[in-house]
Amino acid sequence: MSAPAADPDTVDGAVRRSDLPGGVRLVTEAVPGVRSVAIGIWIGIGSVDEVGERAGAAHFLEHLLFKGTRRRSAAGIAEEMDAVGGELNAFTAKEHTCYYAHVLDTDVALAVDLLADVVTDAELAHTDVELERGVVLEEISMRDDDPEDLLGDLFDQTLFGEHPLGRPVIGTEESIRAMSRDTLHDFWRGEYTTPRMVVAAAGNLEHSSVAELVAVALSAAADRHRDTAAVPPRTATGVRPARTGNLSLQPDDSEQAHVMLGVPTPGRHAPGRPALAVLNTALGGGLSSRLFQQVREQRGLAYQVYSSTVRYADAGALSVYAGCAPERLGEVAAVVRDVLAGVAAEGLHEAEVTRARGALRGGLVLGCEDTASRMNRLGRAELDHGRQRSLAQSLARIDAVTPAEVAALAAELLDQPLTAAVVGPYEDASDLPAPLRDL
Known part of the structure; x- marks a missing residue:
């Protein structure tokens, strides 16, 4: 098991922050008078970090990581969350990805364990890759059938040109069809590391209790990066996007x-x-x-x-x-x-x-x-x-x-x-x- 978390910093009244083992950063906010907790594992990796054959990998993983872990099947993940009336989901953006849960304050331990299990110990079975490939392709078709969504991607491509910001988060039909299980696995293991993770939580909680739960749940992943510092916020690369036209x-x-x-x-x-x-x-x-x-x-x-x-x-x-x-x-x-x-x-x-x-x-x-x-x-x-x-x-x-x-x-x-x-x-x-x- 990893070392305990350092003493937290009080950021502003109810907001507290701790550096956990393996470079994980934890930020919590105690919200009095509520009975719920929202908690998310944020990873500083998005579509701008995908190169070549990896285009759309982060979004593809958003589907795959919920398909089962070494301890839980896809049905088991859904059943555990449904049994407590909670929400478990994820979203992918250009510069980050977030896996999150919203539960009663009595079910925080379950939420932390589920999130950590999904993000760090998924199976990525070959059969699931093929199954979800079809789902992602359907999602691309849905995007193409929604003029407003299609317009947003077209505008980004026109404004940002060949810069990574101009690429669609969802990838392309060609990249998704060609993406192998090994490509997805290597992207996941290479990029979804604890030094890139921020765990954020808000609601009826105690920072120290959440810190203990997170440290335990992410201990195996953190041990792989025991001596690695947290990755600092993304800075400008100095490469200015150039429009492809007006x-x-x-x-x-x-x-x-x-x-x-x-x-x-x-x-x-x-x-x-x-x-x-x-x-x-x-x-x-x-x-x-x-x-x-x-x-x-x-x-x-x-x-x-x-x-x-x-x-x-x-x-x-x-x-x-x-x-x-x-x-x-x-x-x-x-x-x-x-x-x-x-x-x-x-x-x-x-x-x-x-x-x-x-x-x-x-x-x-x-x-x-x-x-x-x-x-x-x-x-x-x-x-x-x-x-x-x-x-x-x-x-x-x-x-x-x-x-x-x-x-x-x-x-x-x-x-x-x-x-x-x-x-x-x-x-x-x-x-x-x-x-x-x-x-």
Whole structure:
């Protein structure tokens, strides 16, 4: 058995952090007045870490690791969790993967044991690889049948080009068909190591008790890396993504045209994150946002229109999505371009900044009302930044954003050439309306 955990650091009141044997980091938050605990094993490995034949491996593993371990069958895993009314699941992203459980506070020991067993001691049987290969291929087909999901991958490919950020998390049909069991096993054993793991938990818990459970459950995996330090947060590689072009089209026999327009942003370690959040919220983050008001409320051009941001270690994006009737695509694109150009030239009104700050404050606080959201906040912060920021600190950073700061950021970002992706009933880019062809 591995050595006991070091004494925890108190990060902010109820948030505590410990370095466990094998490089595992544990972050917990005690939430009084609840009867549940959300716990996740986060691994700092995602689709950006896949090369060549490994494209889609992390997502493929997300399916396979639940198919059985040396101690449990797939049915046994499901039965144990169902017996306590809990949830057991996982998700894969571009820079990390998370396996998580949400259970009653009386079932934390079971959740920790199940998660550790799945993540570190899966069997990856050949028959299961072939079975899940078909399931993943069906998932890719589902993605292709969902224009909004397909659009997101197309936009990333267009904006980030050959950079790993431009690759779809799910992989491609070709890579999944060709991926062998040995490739998956080597990726799992080589990358899903304890120095890359963060265990995050929130709810009715005691940090010391969770630390003991995690240390025991991960002891065998930690012993393989006994003298290895934790892998620090991912930093920028210095390789800037390069666009493959201004416009990409995926013909699709759909009733609507789906469009995404956007610009690259600096990575998450660059300054200005709160100002970008305010800018995004004012642009398309709510019912009072400029885009919602201009596109839907005043012109009735689309049912759904919004903006969003992503920030990775190397780069990020600010994008606008709209779905509309094909004959209205030109007008939608023109209005979106006008809104972005207007904000780039003139910034936001003080009232817009005030509303956006208030929306962010409310969303942040309300988002912390459940244990799963708190667990996600802990895990992402530890993996991405290697530190925890208190709720009060985060709120203060939002409150400190000024209209002048947002205006400067808008001028810097929105004055760039736009990248656009379209999924809809068009055979060729020449069929698209001028506001898109002329980007």
